[in-house]
Amino acid sequence: MKILLVTRGSQGDVLPYLGVARELANRGHEVTVNLPRLFENIIKGYGLNYVLHPFDDITGMMAGVEQQSQSVKTVLKWTRDTIGAQFEQLIPLLQEHDIMVATNSEFSATSVAEYCHKPLIRTAYGPFLPGNKIPPAVFPFPKPHPIFQPRLLWFLMNRMSNFTARDTVNLNREKYGLPPIRNFGHNAALAADNYMIYSQYLGQSDPEWSKRFRWKVGGYCFNDTFEYDEAAYQEMMSFVKAKDTPVLFFTLGSCSAKDRNRFCEMLLKVCKRHDFRLIVGSGWAKTGASMQTDEHLYLMQHPVPHYLIFPHCDGVIHHGGCGTTHSVARAGRPQLVTPLIVDQHYWAYRTLQLGLGPERVKIAKVSEKELDRKICDLVSNPDYKKNAAALGEQIRSERGIENMCDYIERFGHE
Numbered sequence: 001m002k003i004l005l006v007t008r009g010s011q012g013d014v015l016p017y018l019g020v021a022r023e024l025a026n027r028g029h030e031v032t033v034n035l036p037r038l039f040e041n042i043i044k045g046y047g048l049n050y051v052l053h054p055f056d057d058i059t060g061m062m063a064g065v066e067q068q069s070q071s072v073k074t075v076l077k078w079t080r081d082t083i084g085a086q087f088e089q090l091i092p093l094l095q096e097h098d099i100m101v102a103t104n105s106e107f108s109a110t111s112v113a114e115y116c117h118k119p120l121i122r123t124a125y126g127p128f129l130p131g132n133k134i135p136p137a138v139f140p141f142p143k144p145h146p147i148f149q150p151r152l153l154w155f156l157m158n159r160m161s162n163f164t165a166r167d168t169v170n171l172n173r174e175k176y177g178l179p180p181i182r183n184f185g186h187n188a189a190l191a192a193d194n195y196m197i198y199s200q201y202l203g204q205s206d207p208e209w210s211k212r213f214r215w216k217v218g219g220y221c222f223n224d225t226f227e228y229d230e231a232a233y234q235e236m237m238s239f240v241k242a243k244d245t246p247v248l249f250f251t252l253g254s255c256s257a258k259d260r261n262r263f264c265e266m267l268l269k270v271c272k273r274h275d276f277r278l279i280v281g282s283g284w285a286k287t288g289a290s291m292q293t294d295e296h297l298y299l300m301q302h303p304v305p306h307y308l309i310f311p312h313c314d315g316v317i318h319h320g321g322c323g324t325t326h327s328v329a330r331a332g333r334p335q336l337v338t339p340l341i342v343d344q345h346y347w348a349y350r351t352l353q354l355g356l357g358p359e360r361v362k363i364a365k366v367s368e369k370e371l372d373r374k375i376c377d378l379v380s381n382p383d384y385k386k387n388a389a390a391l392g393e394q395i396r397s398e399r400g401i402e403n404m405c406d407y408i409e410r411f412g413h414e
Helices: 011-026 037-044 058-062 068-095 109-116 150-175 184-190 230-241 260-273 306-312 322-331 344-353 368-380 382-396 400-412
Strands: 002-006 030-035 049-052 099-103 120-124 193-196 214-217 247-251 277-281 297-300 315-318 335-337
Touching (some): 011 030, 011 099, 011 322, 011 400, 030 037, 068 109, 099 109, 099 400, 109 120, 120 400, 193 400, 230 306, 247 260, 247 306, 247 368, 260 368, 306 322, 315 368, 335 368, 368 382
Parallel strands (some): 002 099, 120 193, 247 277, 247 315, 277 297, 315 335
């Protein structure tokens, strides 16, 4: 098969696709990956065919997150600017392939597949299908609520997606001779096979889905081929082994927050108070970069893969991205989530529901007293350790990349 894989976003979005692409190529398929320019050096090491997006969109997408109102405007502009470029680039690409596999952030994907008369597998890193049980994962309302029930929230989500993308998609559909769509979100879900890249043990599915959509939850696609600095890893391990006291890890990944450094300093104070040790993954936003390292703090300025770090930690504090949440879960470690945007509130709620750690904290509002209490709970609560260890065994038994490749290959036999 000639397979086109289309992805965008940060490492947590792109690296799973690269793992899938490599496995498909090893199975003898001809694979092309369409991805952001930011990852060109990484994909070169995979020896795969690739086509870069017309512009490096990840910085534009993430800009303004520190101020929510600015973030909404930024994402709206990014979405509308991206749609036309997607049509122009993906139509000639897909015409040369048998099938397209694209993330749900490819707003043009269903229209492009329709125009090219090719099958589409639409992937998501959360339960992004409308139903009656699970609210939209992009809303900060994951808990059951007497008024904001899932059906109402999905109605509001549909209004938002129509406002964000429908008119721009329809302008492009008219350009290519396709009839207009009335309901963007519903059309996107109905016109594709929906493949969820998360663990059935960590995420959820809605019974309503089977009445309306084609879907599968296949497990998270862990890509453990991430290149890293061996010297940086050994330096970190020296810090881990230096003392026999609890080790915590804090990261915001590719995200940022206005109060990130204040939170980091407060976290270090808590660790010093209880003789815990803290590793800070500085990340794209250079969180904690100005802090001085000592026996309680290691500032990890060169990235080291999660699968090498988390098994050595007694707890992980993070932003709640799907990839990081699954990586901590796979390691069988307790976690405390500090959600900022999109689906991070959903994964924060799931870690609480599954008894993997304390209730989320808000970086901008948490007090040192509250943080102290939750960090001590994270480290010492035996239920978190037991639940996390059991979930880790379940997730390690899943074959995320193999499952997704098997699913894609089904279309070669139809």
